[in-house]
Amino acid sequence: MRKQLLTRIAIFALIATFFVLLAVPAYAAGIPGDADQNGHLTRGELSSYIMSYMSGNGNINLHEVQDSAYIYVYWGGTSKTVKDSTNKTFTFNRPIRKIIPLTTQSFEMMRTLNSTDRIIAVPKYIVEDSFYYPGYQNYTNVGDTFTPDVEKIVSCNPDVVIVYTSTKAAVLDDKLKGTNITVMRFDFSKLSTYVDEINRLSDLLDKKDRANEYIAFYNEKVGRIQNVVATIPQNEKPRVYLEGDFGSGKNYQACGKAHGHDEMLTLAGGVNIFGDISYYQTVSPESVIKKNPQVIMKYKYPAGDINRNVNNTTDLQVIRNEVLSRPELQKVEAVKNGKVYVYDWYSTRGGAAYYLCIEQMAKWCYPDRFKDVNPRADYAEYLQKFQGLNIDLNHTGVFFYPES
Numbered sequence: 001m002r003k004q005l006l007t008r009i010a011i012f013a014l015i016a017t018f019f020v021l022l023a024v025p026a027y028a029a030g031i032p033g034d035a036d037q038n039g040h041l042t043r044g045e046l047s048s049y050i051m052s053y054m055s056g057n058g059n060i061n062l063h064e065v066q067d068s069a070y071i072y073v074y075w076g077g078t079s080k081t082v083k084d085s086t087n088k089t090f091t092f093n094r095p096i097r098k099i100i101p102l103t104t105q106s107f108e109m110m111r112t113l114n115s116t117d118r119i120i121a122v123p124k125y126i127v128e129d130s131f132y133y134p135g136y137q138n139y140t141n142v143g144d145t146f147t148p149d150v151e152k153i154v155s156c157n158p159d160v161v162i163v164y165t166s167t168k169a170a171v172l173d174d175k176l177k178g179t180n181i182t183v184m185r186f187d188f189s190k191l192s193t194y195v196d197e198i199n200r201l202s203d204l205l206d207k208k209d210r211a212n213e214y215i216a217f218y219n220e221k222v223g224r225i226q227n228v229v230a231t232i233p234q235n236e237k238p239r240v241y242l243e244g245d246f247g248s249g250k251n252y253q254a255c256g257k258a259h260g261h262d263e264m265l266t267l268a269g270g271v272n273i274f275g276d277i278s279y280y281q282t283v284s285p286e287s288v289i290k291k292n293p294q295v296i297m298k299y300k301y302p303a304g305d306i307n308r309n310v311n312n313t314t315d316l317q318v319i320r321n322e323v324l325s326r327p328e329l330q331k332v333e334a335v336k337n338g339k340v341y342v343y344d345w346y347s348t349r350g351g352a353a354y355y356l357c358i359e360q361m362a363k364w365c366y367p368d369r370f371k372d373v374n375p376r377a378d379y380a381e382y383l384q385k386f387q388g389l390n391i392d393l394n395h396t397g398v399f400f401y402p403e404s
Contacts, residue, residue, distance in 0.1 A: 018171055022151045024182050031079060031093050033068035041068060041077035055364040070095045074206050082204045084184040085165050085197050092182075097202060102172075105188040107133070108275065108350035109198065112214050112386040114206040121156045123148070131307040132389070150175045160204075188352065191263040194218075214386055221355055222267065225362050228369055229269035238365050240270035241293035241334065242321075245300050251326075254283045261299060264353060268361035270295065281340055285328045295364060296334040297341050298323055304344030304398040306391070316342045316401035339364070347399035351386070355379040355401055363404045 030320040033049035034041045049068050053060045071077060071094075080092045090197045097190035101107040107126055110116055121140035126133040140156055145163070150172065155159060158181055163172060165185040173183045184204075186197050195215055202211030242255040242265055255261040256277035265272055273291040274283060300319050319342045329335045342365050347357045359375035376393040391397070 018241045029078075029093070031068070032064040033070055033072075035154050041072050043072070044078075046072050046111075067094050071204070080204075081322045083200060085186045085193060085200065085299060088185070090182060090184065092159075094159070095206075096159045098156070098160075100142060100153060100158045100161045102142065102148055102161055103186075103188075103243065104145075105350050106186055106201075108387065109186070109201055109386060110205070111388065112351070113198075113202055113205055113210050115205045115207060118205070120158055121152070126281050134389075146171065148172060149222055154179060154181070157181075169351045188350070190260050191222075191267060191354075194354070217385065218354060221245065221382075222358065224373070225268060225358060225370070226303070228366075229267070229362070232269055232369075234271075237269055237271045238294040239291065240265055240295045240297060241273050241291070243298045243312060245298070245302050246280075250282070252283050252285060252288070253280065255280055255299070260353070261348070263269075264358050265297070265361055266347075268358050268365055270361060285326075286375055289332060290329065292332055293334045293337045294337075295341070296323060296332075297343060297361065299343055299345075299348070301345040303342070304346050304400075306346045306397045306399075308396065310393075310397060313398055313401045316344065316398065322399055342401045344399055346397070351382050352379060353400075355382050360400050360403070367404055 024137060030037055031039065031041050032047050034043050035048065049060065050065055052058045053062070053065045074095075082092075083089050097117075097118055098120045099110070099118045101110055101119060102123055104123070104125055105121060110119060119136075119139070121142045122133075122136050123145050124141050124143055125145075126136050127139060127141045127257070130137050140152060141149075142152045142156070146167075148171070153172075154176070160182045161172065161176075162184050165187050167185065176183060186201060188194060188197055195218070198211050198215060202208050221321055233248075242254050242259075242261055243251065244255045244261060245251070246253075254274040255265075256272070256274045256279055259279050262272050262275060264326075266275075266286060273288075273293050274281075298319060300316070303315050303319060321364070323329070323340050323342075324335055324338070326335075336341055342359065346352065347355060347360065355378040356375045359370070359373050359378060363370045363373060363375070376397070377395055380391065380393045381391075383391055
């Protein structure tokens with residue numbers, strides 16, 4: 001009887017502390033405590049494992065016992081199997097405690113899911129931006145998302161590194177062969193996969209309740225736009241030219257079908273005049289003239305800044321004026337009517353895309369229908385509730401020009 005009581009006390013004590021994210025070996029073979037190695041940790045096996053640890057029998061440390069308790073409580077005593085956004089399947093026999101989010105989007109989603117305690121290193125963008133990413137300036141800087149510092153990543157010994165779905169294996173996977181580091185792929189930048197990716201990452205992190213809370217918030221904000229747009233006949237939707245400058249400085253780079261910006265525009269109720277081209281391509285001025293857009297939306301990187309007075313829009317005004325002054329576009333409807341708008345990277349970064357950018361696109365397309373929608377207020381609410389940031393967006397943040 002006394003032994004059973006001690007066992008129960010030990011189980012409860014360890015379960016109460018298993019969530020403390022301590023440094024542990026990445027993934028030992030099999031589930032810790034699974035004595036018969038059948039892939040299922042029973043209560044009896046967990047009890048025996050704990051008692052062995054308490055009595056000093058066997059080569060068992062506290063971290064392994066904590067992992068065993070975690071697996072029993074959260075995973076039902078079995079391995080965790082999850083898929084990333086490429087549908088690649090991963091099986092884990094230990095809790096995922098140490099993560100390097102190599103993209104700002106994955107970092108932001110981990111912050112949304114209250115999982116930053118598992119982050120052990122970050123890309124340079126996060127180290128360099130103390131305004132939007134406060135508290136991470138002393139973290140190990142693993143460099144650029146596209147050319148990461150592999151030696152630093154290996155030295156950090158993470159369980160998982162998160163990259164984009166488009167990241168080639170040669171960038172990281174091939175260089176990590178022979179280690180216990182797992183590379184997973186998520187984007188969090190496309191409407192068509194956004195909710196599914198949230199669910200997959202939350203499954204990996206055991207954060208389903210938080211994910212459901214955030215998805216409800218997202219659906220409410222985005223659904224408000226979708227419900228209005230659904231009532232608008234297709235022939236009443238404006239024709240829009242989406243021109244994107246992602247750093248090349250070139251004009252007539254159009255966002256086409258399957259591009260994230262095309263998805264945002266479509267949800268906002270605009271009709272992309274280059275919705276028939278694939279992803280992102282160079283187009284001719286003649287083709288723009290022929291399609292005669294009613295609205296032009298120009299994306300520019302770099303430009304704007306979330307940490308800037310709202311009235312300091314000079315750089316965005318220059319970009320807009322350049323479009324308006326193109327001689328070849330003077331007879332295009334959007335230019336004649338002054339319906340040329342500029343949006344920057346800060347309006348599409350992470351969660352901003354789904355609150356700031358989509359809502360502003362909707363207001364540009366339908367100023368009367370969406371006059372009561374306040375993108376800044378919705379984005380500020382997102383930042384406060386899901387990013388832990390209290391930013392006064394009434395006075396700071398340059399995202400668009402002109403802003404309605």
